[in-house]
Amino acid sequence: MSAILAVLQRDLMVVVRRKSEALTALFFFVIVSSLFPLGIGPEPGLLRKIAPGVLWVGALLATMLALQRMFAADHADGTLEQMAISPSPLVGLVIGKIAAHWLVSGLPLVLMAPVLGLQFDLDAGALGVLMLALLLGTPVLSLVGAIGAALTLGVRGGGVLLSLLVLPLFVPVLIFGAGAVESHIAGLGAGGHLSLLAALLALSVFFAPWAATAALRIALE
Amino acid sequence: MSKQLTNWFRFASPQTFYPLAGKMIPVFWVLAVLFGVAGLWMGFFVAPTDATQGEGYRIIFVHVPTSWMSMFIYLVMAGWAAMGLSLNARLSSMMAQALAPTGALMAFLSLWTGAFWGKPMWGTWWVWDARLTSELILFFLYLGFIALQASIEDPRRADKAGAILALVGVVNVPIIYFSVTWWNTLHQGASVSINKSPSMAMTMLWGMLLMALCLWMYSIAVALTRVRAIILERESHTEWVKQLPETKVEVAA
Amino acid sequence: MLSAHGLSCVRGERRLFAQLDLAVDAGQWLHVRGENGAGKTSLLRLLAGLAQAVEGEVRWCGRPIQSAESEYRRHFLFFGHQGAVKEDLSALENLRFAAAMDGAALPETQALAALYRVGLRGREDLPIRVLSAGQKRRVMLARLATRKARLWILDEPFTALDTKAVDLLATLITEHLAGGGMAVLTSHQTMPIAGGLVVQL
Numbered sequence: 001m002s003a004i005l006a007v008l009q010r011d012l013m014v015v016v017r018r019k020s021e022a023l024t025a026l027f028f029f030v031i032v033s034s035l036f037p038l039g040i041g042p043e044p045g046l047l048r049k050i051a052p053g054v055l056w057v058g059a060l061l062a063t064m065l066a067l068q069r070m071f072a073a074d075h076a077d078g079t080l081e082q083m084a085i086s087p088s089p090l091v092g093l094v095i096g097k098i099a100a101h102w103l104v105s106g107l108p109l110v111l112m113a114p115v116l117g118l119q120f121d122l123d124a125g126a127l128g129v130l131m132l133a134l135l136l137g138t139p140v141l142s143l144v145g146a147i148g149a150a151l152t153l154g155v156r157g158g159g160v161l162l163s164l165l166v167l168p169l170f171v172p173v174l175i176f177g178a179g180a181v182e183s184h185i186a187g188l189g190a191g192g193h194l195s196l197l198a199a200l201l202a203l204s205v206f207f208a209p210w211a212a213t214a215a216l217r218i219a220l221e
Numbered sequence: 222m223s224k225q226l227t228n229w230f231r232f233a234s235p236q237t238f239y240p241l242a243g244k245m246i247p248v249f250w251v252l253a254v255l256f257g258v259a260g261l262w263m264g265f266f267v268a269p270t271d272a273t274q275g276e277g278y279r280i281i282f283v284h285v286p287t288s289w290m291s292m293f294i295y296l297v298m299a300g301w302a303a304m305g306l307s308l309n310a311r312l313s314s315m316m317a318q319a320l321a322p323t324g325a326l327m328a329f330l331s332l333w334t335g336a337f338w339g340k341p342m343w344g345t346w347w348v349w350d351a352r353l354t355s356e357l358i359l360f361f362l363y364l365g366f367i368a369l370q371a372s373i374e375d376p377r378r379a380d381k382a383g384a385i386l387a388l389v390g391v392v393n394v395p396i397i398y399f400s401v402t403w404w405n406t407l408h409q410g411a412s413v414s415i416n417k418s419p420s421m422a423m424t425m426l427w428g429m430l431l432m433a434l435c436l437w438m439y440s441i442a443v444a445l446t447r448v449r450a451i452i453l454e455r456e457s458h459t460e461w462v463k464q465l466p467e468t469k470v471e472v473a474a
Numbered sequence: 475m476l477s478a479h480g481l482s483c484v485r486g487e488r489r490l491f492a493q494l495d496l497a498v499d500a501g502q503w504l505h506v507r508g509e510n511g512a513g514k515t516s517l518l519r520l521l522a523g524l525a526q527a528v529e530g531e532v533r534w535c536g537r538p539i540q541s542a543e544s545e546y547r548r549h550f551l552f553f554g555h556q557g558a559v560k561e562d563l564s565a566l567e568n569l570r571f572a573a574a575m576d577g578a579a580l581p582e583t584q585a586l587a588a589l590y591r592v593g594l595r596g597r598e599d600l601p602i603r604v605l606s607a608g609q610k611r612r613v614m615l616a617r618l619a620t621r622k623a624r625l626w627i628l629d630e631p632f633t634a635l636d637t638k639a640v641d642l643l644a645t646l647i648t649e650h651l652a653g654g655g656m657a658v659l660t661s662h663q664t665m666p667i668a669g670g671l672v673v674q675l
Binding site: 147151152155156157164168169170171175176211214 | 368378382397
Binding site: 002003006007010013014017018043076077078081082083084085086087088093130220221 | 517522523524525526544547548550552554555556557558559560561562565572574575576577581601
């Protein structure tokens with residue numbers, strides 16, 4: 001446990017020293033979400049309709065952008081190798097890294113979403129559901145994305161390949177996440193969608209770290 | 222009993238499997254042609270004209286079998302890859318690698334035939350119904366597998382990484398299918414669905430089954446041919462490959 | 475205590491070495507020699523359990539390392555070509571983090587003492603990226619001094635070290651061996667340590 005916290009703390013310290021990297025995902029989210037109204041037109045009814053989908057796709061793309069750097073830096077300077085031969089179980093260290101990644105690339109999206117949602121004229125209830133859905137969904141993206149990041153470690157064409165690999169796996173999160181906000185707006189209640197998101201989260205917390213660890217060991221061979 | 226087992230395991234080495242595969246390939250081609258002829262005859266001549274959709278519906282005799290095969294091949298491919306990973310067996314991983322392009326082809330054909338069905342029926346080339354969308358995602362899963370293996374230079378690492386990806390995909394396919402079905406029923410704007418197929422006459426079902434068997438035999442034949450090529454490529458440094466007539470290079474005197 | 479039996483290594487299509495046997499006991503060290511590309515790094519990575527051998531096995535205290543991985547990892551320290559430090563953190567932070575990952579708490583006084591011993595006094599709080607290459611490698615020396623490991627597996631440890639640091643590393647290794655430790659080292663150069671068993675690839 002202390003090893004997990006040590007990794008978490010270390011990754012956060014590195015991010016604090018290198019602030020520019022951390023803001024990439026957030027920046028991208030803001031830009032993508034702000035471009036859509038410019039491209040589609042300012043009519044509020046239409047914007048309200050597309051808001052859940054647009055915001056979720058923006059969050060998805062922003063997360064994909066940030067996935068590459070989950071293991072790449074540690075792989076390049078040799079610290080990942082040290083983690084693989086450390087007495088602490090690698091799976092724990094991987095969980096620490098995924099948690100750090102989510103805190104830096106996922107949580108800011110959750111916090112930023114209400115602000116962006118206002119651009120689309122969403123009401124307070126919808127904004128609340130959006131935040132909750134992103135809170136449940138973005139960790140799933142980090143967890144599942146970690147598998148892709150581990151598989152493509154050090155591979156040529158890594159970024160595009162990574163996106164191709166994780167895109168199909170992200171689809172359920174997108175569907176349930178955007179669906180939650182849409183059903184709330186339609187008056188049907190977001191409960192069902194949010195429970196499904198929670199189920200996905202539970203599933204990924206149990207399985208994704210193991211798959212990512214196995215993929216890392218293969219990449220380090 | 223154990224002697225029988227060791228006899229089977231003998232074929233787990235590329236060197237012994239290569240000639241065995243070579244002998245099996247023509248058998249499967251013959252079966253494929255037989256089933257294909259039977260299936261097409263049933264589909265195009267025996268099955269009755271549909272009341273609502275006319276003759277155009279007959280494309281389901283290609284569309285449905287290719288969908289079935291695309292999903293079946295993914296499962297088999299993941300199974301071979303898992304075996305290669307857990308038993309550290311090179312040949313099993315080569316089988317998975319050999320199956321992937323055929324599976325991708327099936328998914329691609331399924332999407333195309335779906336489009337060709339949709340156009341005359343409902344006037345659009347693409348319809349976001351649950352099954353077609355899931356098929357599209359399955360196609361991307363195949364592409365991801367092929368791309369990952371192609372980008373990793375070390376063959377053993379490519380085998381193992383592909384196996385992890387295939388297993389993650391297998392777990393996710395039901396989840397993806399469920400989520401897409403959910404999404405589709407929620408957005409009931411487009412009420413057209415390729416699932417609303419004509420009520421099945423027995424002859425239609427037979428036609429589809431025969432075509433499915435045809436595609437199955439075809440896939441095995443093609444996969445075996447491809448795995449032989451993969452074996453030659455990956456074992457090119459071994460003595461037995463260098464001795465094969467097909468790899469002997471003529472040296473100008 | 476560390477032994478290897480019938481080890482073979484394949485890289486791509488080339489067989490680097492086959493049927494290699496070796497053994498190291500307390501107080502002994504192994505000098506792995508060979509030209510570039512002969513497989514020295516691959517051998518060390520096999521011994522560290524980072525890679526799996528095509529044939530043969532590595533044993534620690536008679537048991538294959540695969541069967542008791544976490545146990546084995548408690549007993550050895552491995553350093554490859556890279557520095558294995560985070561460039562944005564300071565030497566002190568890197569050292570303490572490495573100790574936390576090993577599951578052993580390292581009090582700041584001990585960490586500082588080690589860093590001073592390897593010649594980084596006054597530089598222990600600077601981010602690693604502003605240090606020179608030789609100074610970066612000295613952090614590895616501090617790690618050797620603070621982590622109590624019975625087996626040291628070091629790949630080209632003398633690279634980028636100046637004469638004083640080379641002497642320091644030689645002293646550390648000699649002290650380690652005298653205390654019953656074991657080491658497996660690779661180097662192109664002649665080693666400033668006496669009495670090693672040679673493995674020629």
